[in-house]
Amino acid sequence: MRKMKSSLLLICVVSACCADHPLVIADEPAQPSATVTETLPIEPTPQQIEYFERKIRPLLHQHCFECHSADSKTLQGGLRLDSRHHLHRGGDSGPAVVAGKPEESLLIESIRHDDAAYPMPPKGKLAAHEIDELTRWVQQGAPFPASTDSQASMSTATIDIEASKDFWSFQPLKAFPLPKVRMDQWPRNRIDWFVLAALEQNDLQPTDAADRLTLLRRVSFDLTGLPPTRAQAEKFLSDSSPEAYDTLITQLMQSPAYGQRWARQWLDLARYTDTTASWLDSTGQAHLSRDWVVRALNEDMPYDQFVQRQLATDMMPTTGPDDLPALGFLGLSPTYWKELQLPCEIIKVIVADEWEERIDAVTRTFLGLTVACARCHDHKFDPISMEDYYALAGVMASTRLSEKPLMDEATYEPVRLAKAEVAKLNEEIKKLKKQKPVPQEEIDALVAKEKALIASTPHYDTPMANAVSEESLYVVRAGKTHQDGTRLEYKPGPQDLQLFIRGNPNRLGAVVPRRVIEVLSKDEPEVFEQGSGRLELARAITQDASALTARVIVNRIWLAHFGSGLVSTPSNFGQLGARPSHPELLDDLTARFVDNGWSLKWLHREIVSSATYQQASHRSEAMESKDPDNRWLGRMNRRRLDIESWRDAMLTVSGQMDHQMIGPSMDFDDAKNRFRTLYTTVHRRDMSKVLQLHDFPDPNAHSPQRIPTTTALQGLYLLNSPFVATQAETLARRIVNEFSGDIDDKIDQTHWVLFGRGASGSEIELARSFLGEQADEPESEAWRQYAHALLGCNEFLFVD
Numbered sequence: 001m002r003k004m005k006s007s008l009l010l011i012c013v014v015s016a017c018c019a020d021h022p023l024v025i026a027d028e029p030a031q032p033s034a035t036v037t038e039t040l041p042i043e044p045t046p047q048q049i050e051y052f053e054r055k056i057r058p059l060l061h062q063h064c065f066e067c068h069s070a071d072s073k074t075l076q077g078g079l080r081l082d083s084r085h086h087l088h089r090g091g092d093s094g095p096a097v098v099a100g101k102p103e104e105s106l107l108i109e110s111i112r113h114d115d116a117a118y119p120m121p122p123k124g125k126l127a128a129h130e131i132d133e134l135t136r137w138v139q140q141g142a143p144f145p146a147s148t149d150s151q152a153s154m155s156t157a158t159i160d161i162e163a164s165k166d167f168w169s170f171q172p173l174k175a176f177p178l179p180k181v182r183m184d185q186w187p188r189n190r191i192d193w194f195v196l197a198a199l200e201q202n203d204l205q206p207t208d209a210a211d212r213l214t215l216l217r218r219v220s221f222d223l224t225g226l227p228p229t230r231a232q233a234e235k236f237l238s239d240s241s242p243e244a245y246d247t248l249i250t251q252l253m254q255s256p257a258y259g260q261r262w263a264r265q266w267l268d269l270a271r272y273t274d275t276t277a278s279w280l281d282s283t284g285q286a287h288l289s290r291d292w293v294v295r296a297l298n299e300d301m302p303y304d305q306f307v308q309r310q311l312a313t314d315m316m317p318t319t320g321p322d323d324l325p326a327l328g329f330l331g332l333s334p335t336y337w338k339e340l341q342l343p344c345e346i347i348k349v350i351v352a353d354e355w356e357e358r359i360d361a362v363t364r365t366f367l368g369l370t371v372a373c374a375r376c377h378d379h380k381f382d383p384i385s386m387e388d389y390y391a392l393a394g395v396m397a398s399t400r401l402s403e404k405p406l407m408d409e410a411t412y413e414p415v416r417l418a419k420a421e422v423a424k425l426n427e428e429i430k431k432l433k434k435q436k437p438v439p440q441e442e443i444d445a446l447v448a449k450e451k452a453l454i455a456s457t458p459h460y461d462t463p464m465a466n467a468v469s470e471e472s473l474y475v476v477r478a479g480k481t482h483q484d485g486t487r488l489e490y491k492p493g494p495q496d497l498q499l500f501i502r503g504n505p506n507r508l509g510a511v512v513p514r515r516v517i518e519v520l521s522k523d524e525p526e527v528f529e530q531g532s533g534r535l536e537l538a539r540a541i542t543q544d545a546s547a548l549t550a551r552v553i554v555n556r557i558w559l560a561h562f563g564s565g566l567v568s569t570p571s572n573f574g575q576l577g578a579r580p581s582h583p584e585l586l587d588d589l590t591a592r593f594v595d596n597g598w599s600l601k602w603l604h605r606e607i608v609s610s611a612t613y614q615q616a617s618h619r620s621e622a623m624e625s626k627d628p629d630n631r632w633l634g635r636m637n638r639r640r641l642d643i644e645s646w647r648d649a650m651l652t653v654s655g656q657m658d659h660q661m662i663g664p665s666m667d668f669d670d671a672k673n674r675f676r677t678l679y680t681t682v683h684r685r686d687m688s689k690v691l692q693l694h695d696f697p698d699p700n701a702h703s704p705q706r707i708p709t710t711t712a713l714q715g716l717y718l719l720n721s722p723f724v725a726t727q728a729e730t731l732a733r734r735i736v737n738e739f740s741g742d743i744d745d746k747i748d749q750t751h752w753v754l755f756g757r758g759a760s761g762s763e764i765e766l767a768r769s770f771l772g773e774q775a776d777e778p779e780s781e782a783w784r785q786y787a788h789a790l791l792g793c794n795e796f797l798f799v800d
Contacts, residue, residue, distance in 0.1 A: 044143035046569055046576045052144060053373040053380060054360075056137050059130055061376045061502040063121045077118070081107075084144035093118070102138040145380065164383030164519050168583065169368070169573040173547045173591040176584040190592070191610040194585035195633050204626055207635040210616040212237060214800050216248070217756040218636070219608050221799050222561055223252040225261035225645045225676075226652055230752050249608060253601050256661060259298030260678050262600075264644055265560055266293055268706070269365045270310075270329050273684040273699045274665040280335055287664050288406070288465045289328025290678070294661070296326070303553055303598040304542035307366055312535035314404070314467065321406045324465045331401050331466035333358050334684065334700050343482035348475045348505040355396040359389065361702045363517075366541050368552040368573035371517065376503030382574035383519040390499045390512040391525075398494035398514070398532035400471035403464040411459065418457040425450045470494070470531045494532045516540040520548065546594065548573060554590045554603060559705060561607050563637040564630070571704035581631050617800045640708050640798050643694035644677035647723075650791060653753050654730040655738075669723070693717060718792050728788035735787065736778040743768060743775050750787075755795050 044052070060081050066072060068091075069082035079091025090096045090106070097105040110120040111131055119125070126134075137143075164170065178190065179197035186206060187193045199205055210218065216236050220228040228236075236248055252258060267290065274286050296306055310329040313319045334357055336350050352375075360372035373379050374389040405412040425446050432443050454460050472495040478485040499509035514528040515521075516537060522544050528536045541549050552573060559565035566586045569577035580586045589606065596602040607613055617636040630637055641649065651657040651674055658674045665681040666673040668688040673680065680688070684699045693713055697703030718724055731750075739749040747767045751759035759767070767786060774780035790796065 048143035049145045058376040058503045084146050097138050097142045099141045102135045105138050159383045161519050169548055175591045176588045188611040192612050195612045198632050199634050202632050204634045207615045209614050213757050218799050224257035227649050259294040262297050263293040264678050268697050268703045271699050274681045276684040288325035292325035300601045307542050308538040311538040315535040324404045324467050327467035330468045340486045344475050344477050344486040345506045347486040352505045355393045358396045359392050364571040364702050381576050387512050388517045390497050391515045394497045394514040395533045398472045399468045402469040404467040405462045415459050520545040550590045550594050557603050563639045647677045650727040654727040655734050729784050731787040732783040754790050
């Protein structure tokens with residue numbers, strides 16, 4: 001009976017703490033379902049179109065369009081697959097697909113070759129991953145952009161580059177005059193004038209300012225990813241000077257926690273990983289790249305330099321070995337398995353896929369453009385040609401993933417020679433161990449020689465950063481025929497690629513010189529002549545394309561602070577991307593960001609100092625009816641903590657957080673892991689189930705933003721996780737043993753630590769009722785359950 005009473009009261013405690021923070025059910029990502037409508041979608045979303053252009057159209061181009069498109073010499077079966085209309089209408093045998101039902105779709109039946117009347121392609125069955133991709137596409141409703149119906153074949157029309165430069169994201173930056181507003185006392189800085197003007201134009205007005213404790217908690221989590229301490233709260237509340245908030249911002253950005261918080265934001269974009277497949281050569285020192293990002297952000301490295309060093313610091317005369325880990329952006333790129341017993345024609349496709357992934361990561365991260373869509377055909381929507389794509393592919397083809405020491409090459413040369421000798425000794429030892437009987441004395445002698453060589457070589461264990469080197473990859477036959485397998489050859493010096501017809505590296509077109517994307521060049525794009533061209537590309541991104549590059553990062557920072565960007569498609573600033581909600585604000589803020597030396601700390605300060613940012617998050621009826629999505633920013637968005645901030649907050653309030661900036665990462669479930677979640681191992685092939693459960697992005701690909709979900713499994717994790725249980729138990733001990741005063745005082749202090757505010761009278765009364773007779777028992781189960789309930793509150797999980 002007592003246990004039942006405790007459980008009921010536990011629910012009451014959670015309900016009371018969450019009363020003002022109702023559970024927000026986020027939109028979950030669309031899942032394949034048999035209930036998808038049988039008709040093709042009238043207008044696919046930008047995400048669906050991007051998926052189609054990157055994954056599906058290339059497959060159709062490569063395997064189907066020769067016989068089933070407007071360009072076919074003979075249209076087979078009366079079936080065209082190059083437009084939505086023809087796909088839906090089908091051919092002589094009926095519709096090619098039944099949207100949402102791959103098992104009933106002739107297209108899927110044909111490519112599977114299982115009892116198909118017409119197995120396709122007739123030359124041979126597709127690879128398993130290609131069949132899976134097409135099946136997934138049909139299962140998701142077979143989205144197909146309608147606007148391409150009249151452009152079904154591979155585009156051969158000349159792109160009007162000059163006319164394309166008139167598009168908003170390609171325009172030069174400029175500061176705008178402040179708009180006229182009625183509530184001219186409300187703005188705190190230039191941001192607010194543009195926001196207020198948009199609100200007034202839509203017959204809206206801003207919400208009241210948040211109270212100081214709410215603002216403190218908000219800005220602390222935003223800038224450091226950690227909750228404020230009681231001491232910080234008391235200091236901020238007692239400081240009545242006009243500079244109090246600005247001083248707080250300075251202190252938060254001077255904390256090492258600032259770099260740790262914002263590094264994780266960047267690593268999502270860079271598809272960072274600590275560990276990858278076991279068959280890859282790896283030093284296990286990927287953390288050097290992570291730590292470089294933390295350091296660069298804490299030092300407020302200008303963003304244009306931040307970009308350049310990640311693409312080409314090894315080619316920059318002004319940087320040194322300490323910056324080599326920056327190359328992890330490319331050096332930690334996903335690498336796909338290559339079975340060299342297979343014909344080189346197959347391996348060439350795999351290598352081309354790797355180059356495509358790197359182009360996609362670079363262009364979407366820095367430029368907000370989906371250049372990878374132009375691998376098989378000119379981009380269907382943006383002014384990006386196949387020549388543009390293969391100009392960049394040549395840069396990637398001339399760049400080899402490698403490891404580099406954090407010292408100059410001359411100092412490292414003796415180490416390189418010693419390691420080569422050690423490798424030879426290891427090979428000899430392996431051969432000897434296979435002999436019968438095993439010549440143990442010879443083995444022992446070689447082992448002793450190896451140890452002596454290592455001990456006598458200074459800097460033998462110097463850290464090796466995941467980086468890149470200037471070498472070109474060539475995929476060639478290992479013998480005279482394709483049956484002899486494949487050999488990968490790396491040669492010094494760059495290479496220009498031939499255009500791959502329909503994206504197929506075994507069907508070659510004209511040679512394309514390495515250069516920048518034409519529409520981003522101020523004049524005729526110059527051919528890259530410095531090695532691979534990485535440095536020239538990096539400079540073009542931050543100079544010729546500086547307006548676009550700066551807009552993209554400003555929007556990303558805005559997105560992180562408000563939960564939604566001024567452009568809602570943060571990695572797509574092209575035709576398929578969203579248009580800015582506040583175009584003049586975006587340009588004005590971006591122009592001033594560049595004028596202030598590309599300083600990210602200046603940008604953060606400008607945003608969090610605005611009256612727009614300092615609004616309360618409560619919703620008015622008028623706002624809900626006129627602007628339910630808060631597009632016009634008439635209030636602050638309530639946001640849920642990401643898994644890193646949530647876990648870090650639990651460690652902080654329980655008193656278990658170790659703020660040390662460690663090197664190699666630790667497993668999420670390691671009981672000794674009390675460090676910030678930034679230092680938790682990210683495994684590209686075997687992701688932590690807890691991270692997956694809480695919306696952590698896939699480290700195999702660039703992730704523009706996290707999509708929060710609310711699932712039953714998350715609730716079960718909260719109730720049953722050993723980690724949460726440990727933090728609850730530790731927090732309970734802290735409440736009883738460290739917090740002073742009587743029971744009421746302890747409850748009040750607990751609320752200060754967890755929620756950044758004192759407990760109300762009703763909360764104290766409810767907690768006392770729950771604790772009951774066990775309140776005087778320091779090690780009682782009631783205290784642990786009470787702590788666990790508070791950790792599960794929405795007020796702890798959400799930031800107003």
